Amino acid sequence: MKKIHTFLIIILMVAMPALGAENSATSLDALLEHVKRARIQGEEINREREKHFLAEKNRQEEMLRKARVELKGEEKLSNTLNNRIDANEKKLADMETTLQQRMGTLGEMFGMVRQVAGDLLALVDNSLVSAQYPGRGEFLDMLSQSKELPNIEQLEQLWFVLQQEMTESGKVVKFRTNVVTPNGKSHEADVTRVGVFTAVSKGKFLHYLPESKKLVSLFRQPGSHSEQTAREFEQTTRAVAPMVLDPTRGTILDLIAQKPTFFARIQQGGIIGYVIIALGIVGFLIGLFRFVYLSIVGKRMYKQMRNILKPNPKNPLGRVISAYEKHKTGDIENVEINLDEAVMKEIPMLKHGQNIIKLFAAAAPLLGLLGTVTGMIGTFQAITLFGTGDPKLMASGISQALVTTMLGLTVAIPLLFIHSLMASRSKVLIQILEEQSAGLIAKKIEQKEG
Numbered sequence: 001m002k003k004i005h006t007f008l009i010i011i012l013m014v015a016m017p018a019l020g021a022e023n024s025a026t027s028l029d030a031l032l033e034h035v036k037r038a039r040i041q042g043e044e045i046n047r048e049r050e051k052h053f054l055a056e057k058n059r060q061e062e063m064l065r066k067a068r069v070e071l072k073g074e075e076k077l078s079n080t081l082n083n084r085i086d087a088n089e090k091k092l093a094d095m096e097t098t099l100q101q102r103m104g105t106l107g108e109m110f111g112m113v114r115q116v117a118g119d120l121l122a123l124v125d126n127s128l129v130s131a132q133y134p135g136r137g138e139f140l141d142m143l144s145q146s147k148e149l150p151n152i153e154q155l156e157q158l159w160f161v162l163q164q165e166m167t168e169s170g171k172v173v174k175f176r177t178n179v180v181t182p183n184g185k186s187h188e189a190d191v192t193r194v195g196v197f198t199a200v201s202k203g204k205f206l207h208y209l210p211e212s213k214k215l216v217s218l219f220r221q222p223g224s225h226s227e228q229t230a231r232e233f234e235q236t237t238r239a240v241a242p243m244v245l246d247p248t249r250g251t252i253l254d255l256i257a258q259k260p261t262f263f264a265r266i267q268q269g270g271i272i273g274y275v276i277i278a279l280g281i282v283g284f285l286i287g288l289f290r291f292v293y294l295s296i297v298g299k300r301m302y303k304q305m306r307n308i309l310k311p312n313p314k315n316p317l318g319r320v321i322s323a324y325e326k327h328k329t330g331d332i333e334n335v336e337i338n339l340d341e342a343v344m345k346e347i348p349m350l351k352h353g354q355n356i357i358k359l360f361a362a363a364a365p366l367l368g369l370l371g372t373v374t375g376m377i378g379t380f381q382a383i384t385l386f387g388t389g390d391p392k393l394m395a396s397g398i399s400q401a402l403v404t405t406m407l408g409l410t411v412a413i414p415l416l417f418i419h420s421l422m423a424s425r426s427k428v429l430i431q432i433l434e435e436q437s438a439g440l441i442a443k444k445i446e447q448k449e450g
Contacts, residue, residue, distance in 0.1 A: 110149050113158065117144040120162055125210040126249065128199050129168045131191070132175045134213055136161050169196045174234075179206065180216045191215060192234050197245045203231030207250055222256050269403040272371035276364055276404065280411035283360040287418035290353045294425045297350070301432055308436075316346035320433055324440045332445060339437040346433055350426040354419060361415035368408020375401030 121140040124130055130137065140161065143154060150158070172194050179189045179201055191206065193199045199206040199215060205222060206215040221227055226244045233243045246252045266273060300315035311321035323342035327335050379397030 113150050113155070114144050114146070116162075117158060120158075120165070124161065124165060126208070127165060128193050128196050128208050128249075129165060130210075130213065131177055131199065131208050131215050132168075132173065132193065133164070136164075165196075171195065178214055180212075180214050182217055182219045186214070194233075194243055194245060196249060197247060198230075198243070200230040200234060203227045203234070205230065205244075205253055207253060218253060218256075220256060220259070222253070265403060266407075268399040269371060269407055270374075270400050272367055272374065272404050273400075273407050276367050276371075276407040276411055279360045279364055279367070280407075280415070283357050283411070283415045283418070286353045287357055287415070287422060290357075290422050291418075291425070294350070294422070294429065298425070298429055301429060305432070305436070316350065316429070316433055317436055319346065320437055321440070324437075332441065336441050339440060343430075343433045343437050347430055350429050351423075354422050354426070357415055357419045357422065361412045361419055364411040364415065365405075365408040368405040368412075371404020371408070372401040375399070375404065 117140045121137055121144055124136050124140060139157060143150060143158060172192070174190060174192050176188060176190050178186050179191065180186045189201045191199055191201045199208070201215075201217070204217045204227065207218055208214075209216055222244065229242060229244050233241050266277065269276070297315060300312070301317040304312055304315050304317040304321070308321065311325065312318035313322055320339065320342045323338050324335065327338045375397045377397070378400065382397060
């Protein structure tokens with residue numbers, strides 16, 4: 001439908017001029033003349049287009065010709081460069097062969113220098129001498145990673161660093177440098193270095209940190225005796241003086257610093273450890289109190305034995321004698337019964353506290369065993385969760401197991417000795433009461449027979 005509509009519009013456009021021409025011109029000459037002019041104009045346009053096309057074609061052919069000429073030139077240049085590269089590669093191979101022949105053993109020397117520099121770098125980085133002479137590691141690091149043959153100056157400097165380390169390892173030197181305290185503060189102080197083994201400042205042992213290249217005061221010192229020795233060594237003017245040395249160049253001092261203190265070791269025992277310690281303290285206090293009490297009672301009883309005729313009610317023997325004096329007018333059986341009763345009244349007080357000490361002595365190792373079981377349970381739980389790859393995860397449970405066992409035995413053994421001492425002491429006093437009561441009965445019998 002759309003095509004038909006378009007066709008009708010074209011017919012109208014052609015017919016309308018024709019109708020107008022019919023009205024304006026009565027003949028077909030004007031129409032023929034109009035068509036002729038239109039044909040002439042179309043031929044001129046076609047000739048112009050053909051001329052433009054031919055010119056464009058010639059231009060493109062000229063460009064193609066020039067491109068071919070340039071291509072031939074570039075191909076020729078490429079061939080020339082390839083030949084030159086081949087010649088240069090051959091020449092380079094020949095020169096490398098000549099270089100290897102002329103180097104001879106210099107290659108082996110180069111490898112040896114790098115190896116020695118690397119080994120010496122590891123030694124220098126951890127040496128106490130580097131605290132006094134910093135900056136030696138940079139040169140050794142450069143030399144160990146160099147890909148060129150070292151020159152004479154570098155070889156001489158390597159020899160100097162090696163000789164310096166050897167020489168300084170046998171010297172006792174005092175120098176001033178920065179020292180870092182355990183709380184992280186840095187200050188300048190006088191340091192005494194004993195070879196490559198030990199460094200001290202004001203009696204405090206120091207450790208060299210390769211990361212910061214500074215001397216750090218140990219968080220935990222070896223002990224008061226070692227500190228006193230170091231302090232005296234710093235102040236001495238003698239040629240020979242005693243000094244504490246670490247032959248492992250700091251390893252032993254590091255282990256001492258990591259060793260837990262007494263209170264840290266106690267904390268590893270946990271709640272059970274504190275319970276054991278509490279039992280031990282209570283047991284020791286009871287034992288001390290009973291020992292003092294029995295000693296005082298024993299002195300009073302021995303004093304009473306020297307003065308039997310004047311009984312003193314402040315001691316067990318005096319009270320037994322007082323009971324005899326009160327009932328001595330009766331018959332022998334009645335006197336014996338009263339004396340036995342008086343002795344029996346004194347025995348509990350003399351034996352008081354022994355059972356509780358014995359109980360504590362028996363309970364302490366049992367609590368230690370309980371702590372051992374608890375610690376091992378924690379260890380196996382850590383193994384179940386994290387495996388056995390990291391021993392630090394199991395250290396807590398194992399520490400609790402061992403510390404509680406140690407605490408239980410440490411408390412139980414002294415308590416057993418205290419119990420034995422108290423038992424023997426009270427047994428002697430009880431035996432004195434029994435002997436004296438038997439003597440009084442014998443005296444009563446003699447009086448009756450007389």
